[in-house]
Amino acid sequence: MQSFLEEVIDDLYGQQRNITAYIYVLPSKRAGTFLRNAISKKLGKTIISPDIYSIEEFIEKISGLSYASQTQQIFELYDSYLKAGPEEKEPFDSYLNWAQTLLQDFNEIDRYLIDASDLFSGLSAIQEVNHWSLKSEKTTLMENYLHFWQNLNSIYEHFNNNLLNKQLGHQGLVYRKAVENIDSYVKDEKQKHVFLGFNALNTAESKIIQTILATGESHIYWDIDPYFLNDKIHDAGLFIRKHKATWHHFASNDIEGISNHYLSSKNIEIIGVPKNIAQAKYVGSLLTKLQEEKPESLKNTAIVLGDESLLNPLINSLPATIPSINITMGQKLALSGLASFFDSFLDLHLTKTSKGWFYKDFISFLSHSNTGLLLNHVGVETNKLITSINLKNWTYIKDTHLDILFSNNEKIRSIFFDPYQNPKQLIDRCHYLIEKFKDEFIATSNKIELEHLYKFHKLFNQIEELTTQYHFLTTLKGFHNLYKQLLSSETMDFQGDPLEGLQVMGMLESRNIDFETIILTSVNEGILPSGKSNNSFIPFDLKIEYGLPTYKEKDAVYTYHFYRLLQRAKNIYLLYNTEPDVLEGGEKSRLITQLLTDENRTDIVEKIAAPKITVIPTEKQQISKTPDLVQLINDYTQKGFSPSSLSNYIRNPIDFYKQNLMNIAETNSVEEHVAANTFGTIIHDTLEELYTPFIGTELNVENLQNAKNQIKGLVKINFEKTYLDGNITSGKNLIAHNVIIKYIENFIDAEIKELKTQNIKIVALEQKLKVELHIPGIEQPVILKGKLDRIDIANGVTRIIDFKTGKVERRNVEITDWKALIDDYGYSKAFQLLCYSYMFLKTHTDTSELNAAIICLKNLKSGLLQFAQKESSRSKKNILINHETITLFEEQLFLLIKEICNADIPFIEKDV
Template identity: 60%
Template sequence: MRSFIAEVIDDLNLKVDDFEHLVFILPSKRAGTFLKKAISKSIAKTIISPSIFSIEEFIEQVSGLTYINNTEQLFKLYETYLTVGDFEKESFESFLKWGQTLLQDFNEVDRYLIDGPKLFSNLSSIQELNHWSLTNEKTELMKNYLHFWNHLSPIYSLFNSKLLQENVGHQGLVYRTAAENIGTYLSHNSKNHVFIGFNALNNAESEIIQTILDTTKSTIYFDIDSYFLEDPVHDAGLFIRKHTARWDYLKKNSLKGLSNYYLSKKKIKAVGVPKNISQSKYVGNILEEIQEHTPDQLKNTALILADENLLNPILNSIPETIDKVNITMGQQLGNSPIASFFESLFEIHEQRTTKGWFYKDFIRLLSHPVTSILLNTSGFSTNEVITTLKTKNWAYITKEHIASVLDFKIATIPLLFGQAFMEPKQFIANSHVLILELKDIYTQNGNNLALEQLYKFHTLFNQLQDLLFKYDYITNLKGLKTLYLQLLSSETLDFKGDPLEGLQVMGMLESRNLDFETVILTSVNEGILPSGKSNNSFIPFDLKIAHGLPTYKEKDAIYTYHFYRLLQRAKNIHLIYNTEPDVLEGGEKSRLITQILTDPNRKDVTEIIASPKVTILQENVESIRKTEDLISLIRTYAAKGFSPSSLSNYIRNPVDFYKQNLLGINDIATVEETVAANTFGTIAHDTLEELYTPFIGHELSREGLEKAKSQIEDTVQKNFKKTYLDGDFSTGKNLISYYVIIKYIQNFIEIEIEGLSKCTTKVIALEQNLSVTLKIPGIEFPVVLKGKLDRIDEVDGVVRIIDYKTGRVQKSNVEIKEWDSLVEDYQYSKAFQLLCYSYMYNHIHPSNSIQAGIISLKNLKAGTQFFAKKESSGRATKEQQRIASEIISEFERCLFHLISEITNPEIDFLEKEV
């Protein structure tokens, strides 16, 4: 394969004696490197390298201006915006949201040499029409809005004038100035110019190139296949067809660079794979096959990323056996851990309220690896700090809270959390100190990649600091963060490699003028290639058409050209697209693939849908074998005592019993932003215990209950503070929970008062701890059953064991038909618990007249839901609700069987599906 650049040099060798006096202009810097290589190969002597420029460098030289960076442009544009007109001006923070769009429009207007005042006058008139009003007088808001559009032209003119005074310019202004200065440039430069590989040109570029071609012995080479040029509707040849029709030079001279490679024999494969990671893995497979079978082919292979966000997964998918890889694009600095650290630092200070820092934001910063490094170096464990704030249930973290767990005398702590409401300049100053601390840590650890990233952040914060001292528009952290993120989005960590060796990884635009035998192109999806419609402009579509500005149609044609140009000389082509349309990852398969598949002249295209091999994982039920150590653990636990809840946990899932009850592995502690169900229940239980304690050993009385009723709110408040710790319950859902508990207990006591007229109730005990040693046949070690009974009372001579529940309880939960279901089905866990309590009480106080029931505070109208053993379906009678000796005996059989199963070394703990 002969590359386009090599062909150009071959042609020039026949016509030019000396390359030293030529000026080469190419679309990109990268193409210049390959041009130098091609020149060195074509000549047999040592020469001084000719001048080689990218088009932007050449335009800058012609104009005599220097490009100003985008951020500086924004500040100068805002400065201009403030000085023009007397309408109400927006803050800089608000301006940042649309200032970039206005800059792009100014840039387009100048690059295409459009009459700015005329265009903006048309735009103002359009806005007047769009915002007409039936009333004679416009509102103040409408006036301000229209004032802005009426002043766009003076803003544009004054902005450009200010830049020219400083001898700088945005890209469009530099191009317009170059077009105006081209005559002066040529009068001082007698060298011949060679333009290589251009396609779409803006008006300024077109005028400059035509002037040079018409007035000097310069030449231009277009990289185009005759197949596209001769097709009157093919977008790949759109711009060059326009040039041949309009340029006087091309009307007089034949088109140079025309080729006939596209219809040559190729292997084109269109491959659909699901999602971006699969694309990366598929690319890895292709490269692995090339490396295994034809490793020399990698020297002439390009991996083109239409979506540059795919770089990181692609880098992780390149086989380790490929030792030479050159990456043209840079890695986004915004994807580094340090970037997310500073973003979290911004957020925690930006979002602080008068209550303090919200715990999720605080934990996010504390959990960050960079924060851990800083705090661990200072002698603190981030895990311990996080555990403390979760244990104390701090939903909002104040400086006092932080001072109780961290030492503010250590320099790092005040830098992170020292000031409640930080000013932008102070934030930058703190960030500089943190960067220096991290530099020392990374230097000691030998983390060179982190040091490179850190240096980039050092320069970024220096830039922010300079802007803050130069301009006074940024007055809060929100505005500083917006500017920081804007600067960060354009920062990259550049890779170092040999641009002429090994596998080449690059973006679509870097591939201009370059040719490869094997091309792997990813993300060939609509919305990415081509990028599709975008309306990031204040200038409407029809106005752009009227003034000759480019629209999305021209943008699509540019991408079409780049796409087909890559295919012209290539022999092996892999077009990979995402089969799963997604807003972020592109739409359906690109129209460019469809065009190739339907092209009658292309019979060498195959399309496949690839998918990763899916291995069906066998779902193995977790089984815990009872080793000697585990049996010892079970014996220890049995001696301390099985509780009804632990036995219910075993019925639900033996593996959970093993992990939670035997090993003590509990759920991860979390901050209760809102009152959890178990906390809600604890507060209700403690309140009822405190209110009913005066009745222990006595009958309930109206006077006593009325007194208790008057104490409800104070008691609930006290127990809320005790159980919810430092959690706030003065607002929101927590305040609702507070009043719900009060209402529950008020309703309960009112029902108790109503019941006094029907029966007498004597409170025997509250929150009583019971413990019974069991003698189970076959078990030689001691086994204890223990539990806490919420309430034991006596109603008309019948002893009742009462369990309070704050949730809803159905009768079906406490009534059983078959005894075995108690220890096999978790649905009957509430009935099982009631029988455990009854069994323990009966063991200590034998009785043949016990009832055990649940009072649901959420469903008080249902009354007490008593345990009942039903013989068949139907309503349970009072006789069935009595827990007599035969029921105790049957339950004992079931209980002994359950505990024997738990302690039996031959029966493993088998997982149950919950």
């Protein structure tokens, strides 16, 4: 395959031209390397390279100006904005939200040589007509809004003049200046030029090229196939057809560079792949296949990323066996760990409120790996800090909390958390952190992070220099917005050989370069082409009127690049995302549809690729009882089973193993809102304190009414004891606080109502019980222990009462089958009531029978949910628990404990 650049050099050489005497101008710098290689191969000897420029470098040379950096432009533009008119101006941080859009418009106005004053006059008139208020009297806001549009021309002129005074220019200004200088350039230089591979040219480029072509022996070669050029409606040839029709050069000269390659036989595969990551994985598998079949073909293969955010997943998906890879795209610095650290560090100051830092934001910063790196260096363990916050239940971290957390590290505390006076202080802190990171990365020989760090060092230096020169960057929000804008354009460039190995590039880097095998990703609508995005203050109709490009022209540019890639390639793989997603592109691109409907293309194969999904059978976890585990179980039997631990086993033996035997507790975390267990603890503690004075006496209405008056104070005390430093003054916690008070008030009201029909005597509260069991088959005695919420006597009947704050239904405490007690967790409440009854009757031999019930505070209307035994669902209930009941229960209890202690029965996971 002969590339476009090789064809151009062959044509010049065939005309007996001195190919080293030309100045070559290309759309991009990257193609210059390939052009030098083509000249070198053609001549076959060592020569002094001719001058090769990208179009931007060439125009910069003609203009005599240098390109101002994007940051310089942002600051200069704001300075011009402040000086345009007396009306109130937006602060710098707000200005940053629209600065790039205005810069882009200024660029286009100058690149297309538009009369700016005329365009801005029209734009101002449109805004006046479109104004949202129909009232004749305008507010200050409305006046300022309209003044902005009226002053756009003065902002534009002041901005351009400021840059010119410094011998600088934004891209459009450099282009406009080059047009002004082009006649003198042509007169002075008198050199021959060759322009290669251009397509869409702005007005300035068009005038410059036409002027050079009109004087002297210069050429322009278009990389186009007649198939597109002769089709009057095909977007791939749109711009070149316009140039051919409007340029005087083509009145007497033919178009050079036309080559018939597109209709040659090709292998084209269109592959739909679900989601972006899968595309990267598919490219990896495709490369593996190509390497196995034709390893030499990889030297002439390019992966072109339609969506450049796929670079990172692609790098991780490339086969390790590929000998050499050249990546021409830069890896975004914003994706590095240091970027997220500095972003989190700046966010920490932005998110601080009068209450302090919200614990999630604070812990997120502490949990960052780079924060941990710095803290560990000064002997602070981030895990201990996070544990302290969780244990103390700090929903908001205040300055007083910092005194506790960083009592021995005042320096690191001040660097991270002290309030700032101005952005300069924050920049100084960032420089300090960079120095600390530098020491750490040098010590660990982390060269990649050192490269990243150098980029951040330059970035903060750049901001510092501009804040010194301009004094309007005064807020943290403005500093943070500027930092993010600068960071978004920073990349880490890869080093490689552009002429060797597999090439990875973006769409624009592929201009003028040809490969036999092309793998193009993300060929989706909204990506290729990008669609109707209009990042401009200039309305669509006004753009049409003044000849400025719209999304239609941008779509035509993408169409040209797409088909140009296909022209000379022999093997083409077009990948698109099959899953419609607003962020990642919609359906497959119209370019694919256009390709599929082309009657002249019969060599296209469509595929849908999906990852192989292997069904992995889920095996239930099983833990065998080793001698060590048996010993652990025996030790636990001596400490004692509780009703809740046995219920835990019934629910899931694995949970019993982890939580009760191994003491693997859930991770502590801040209770932002009152958790269910905390809610229950507060209610239990409050009820205990309210009823303790009544132990041994009969309840009466007067005492209970007095107890109601104590509820709010006791609830508050118990909140402070259980919920620690958690905030209960607002939000869901305040609601929970009031709900607890209401629950307890409702319960006491229900007790008062019950006293009308019953005499109730409190026997005990929170009574701890323990019994020793001698179970056949188990050598050592087994302890059963528990704590009864309340024991009382109602109309002569002893009752065991268990308080529950969660949902309990009557069916949970009524049984028809004794075996279900140890098989079905749905009867866990009945099981616990029987455990309490069993322990009470075993330790209180003077009592022969009793009742056991749950009081559900969430639904007091249900009344006492009493344990009951019945033959069937419709038979009469027996609520009495006596020695006969206990004997039946004991049989099931012993079976359950024997199963737990049996070394031959493993712990087997249950479906929960």
